[in-house]
Amino acid sequence: MTTTLDVLVAGAGPAGTTLAIDLLRRGLAVRIVDKAPHSFEGSRAKGIQPRTLEVFDDLGVLDDVLAGSSDYPRLGIHLGPVTVPWRMFRNRDRTAEVPYPNTRLIPQYRTDAVLHDRLERLGGKVEYGRELAGFTQDATTVTATVLGDDGPERITARYLVGADGGASAVRKNLGLGFLGETRDGDRMLIVDAVTTGLSGARWHVWPGVQGRFVGACPLPHTDLFQWMIRLSPDEDPPDGEDAITQRIRAHTRDRRIAVRDIRWRSVFRPNIRLAEAYRRGRVFLAGDAAHVHTPAGAQGLNTGIQDAYNLGWKLGQVLAGADPRLLDSYEAERLPIAAGVLGLSTKKYEGLAKLDPSSLRRGKDEQQLSLTYHGGPLAPTEADRTKTLQVGDRAPDAELPGSRLFGTFRGPHFTLVAYGPQAAAASDELDWPAAGAPLRRNTVDGQGFRRGYGIEGDTLLLVRPDGYLGHIATHDFLASTRAAVRALTPEETR
Helix, strand or coil, X not given: CCCEEXXXXXXXXXXXXXXXXXXXXXXXXXXXXXXXXXXXXXXXCCEECHHHHHHHHHHCCHHHHHHCCEECXXXXXXXXXXXXXXXXXCCCCCCCCCCCCCCEECCHHHHHHHHHHHHHHCCCCEEECCEEEEEEECCCCEXXXXXXXXXXXXXXXXXXXXXXXXXXXXXXXXXXXXXXXXXXXXXXXXXXXXXXXXXXXXXXXXXXHHXXXXXXXXXXXXXXXXXXXXXXXXXXXXXXXXXXXHHHHHHHCCCCCEEEEEEEEEEECCEEEEECCCEECCEEECHHXXXXXXXXXXXXXXXXXXXXXXXXXXXXXXXXXXXXXXXXXXXXXXXXXXHXXXXXXXXXXXXXXXXXXXXXXXXXXXXXXXXXXXXXCCCCCCCCCCCCXXXXXXXCCCEECCEEHHHHHCCCCEEEEEECHHHHXXXXXXXXXXXXXXEEEEEECCHHHHHHHCCCCCEEEEECCCCEEEXXXXXXXXXXXXXXXXXXXXXXXX
């Protein structure tokens, strides 16, 4: 007898693993396969933005990510004998609304390891060496053929999610266009290597003619640097310790620098592409399978993780009996975000060649705290709002007596936050389905919450499992909240 999974995830990078973690903690039957023989070994995507740190807090991996990362070092821009210090990030103090205000530097292989460890603690495991060869779908299931050392296996699942990178087999099988460009004439050699003759207290940059810079970023808690060498159009990428060392010395004019023990090497070509759709039937795309970016601004990995975080709770709700149209909101909410991020990272990358100061700086746009789903299918513009927040905004943290609001949000549930006696009465009276994500009800008070949420009077707020505001009621509390809940939950009530 064939067992039908709830979800098959193809691709065990940050996006795919985040999705599998979120689905497993909802009690769903999940498998995650990856065609690679083992986990990724390079530093590639190394910046974790504040909004992603909040996601990691909810998923139970934040402490390990913070322990394995560091704040970004200052830049040292080498101009002949002169080194100009430059701060990419202005380190911010945590506030009541933003508990993790600074971007963290961590090599991708360490992020992957933290996520895979969390996956295993939830009872899951990445199946390496398992390549998705094809699939078919009908009205109720997807049947995938997966190749491994023991031959082909047919896996039947209610949904398939392709988080299998820029060359996604899932996207190609669906026949979806990947719109944009690949800049074949603009290549960069990326190398992780032990480095001598260079201070680990700086992210070093040596500008060059026509933007052919060389950069070296120290990787935290290691003796490795990630080297970035922008190649000339007709240049063969150097290979091996001696050739790479000579290439670095030729550019930097510093014969003290040497690399050894190369851990990872890749030639990068800027891909700037966006899938024409994120879904066909019961098959979805997430992460690099849906959008690829330049590395500037540390956006790609973070956007992919938040794709998964947006999709996970919606899959869980529909599998529990919610209206399948809820899944249409995934593309409607996430595709415009990716389009905006593509524009941001491309502008930053093109400015690097000119050493444009605005391209070297990182600020609010990159942190992804202000991304919103305003006007989307789950965030109508005519809904109630507070002085500072609308439906579709990120729900800020806030200080509560003896705790923080994010502690209340943590977990796979919805959260109902009531301020004032009328809102509290409506919260108590609201029915909630037994199936799907549960509801946690909270009545709050205090100036900190009022200030952070722009509260002027009685207010009832429904916070989605991904930390965005699903409904705001400042009047007609019970009826309006019931109407919003119907679109998000199964029909059965208790």
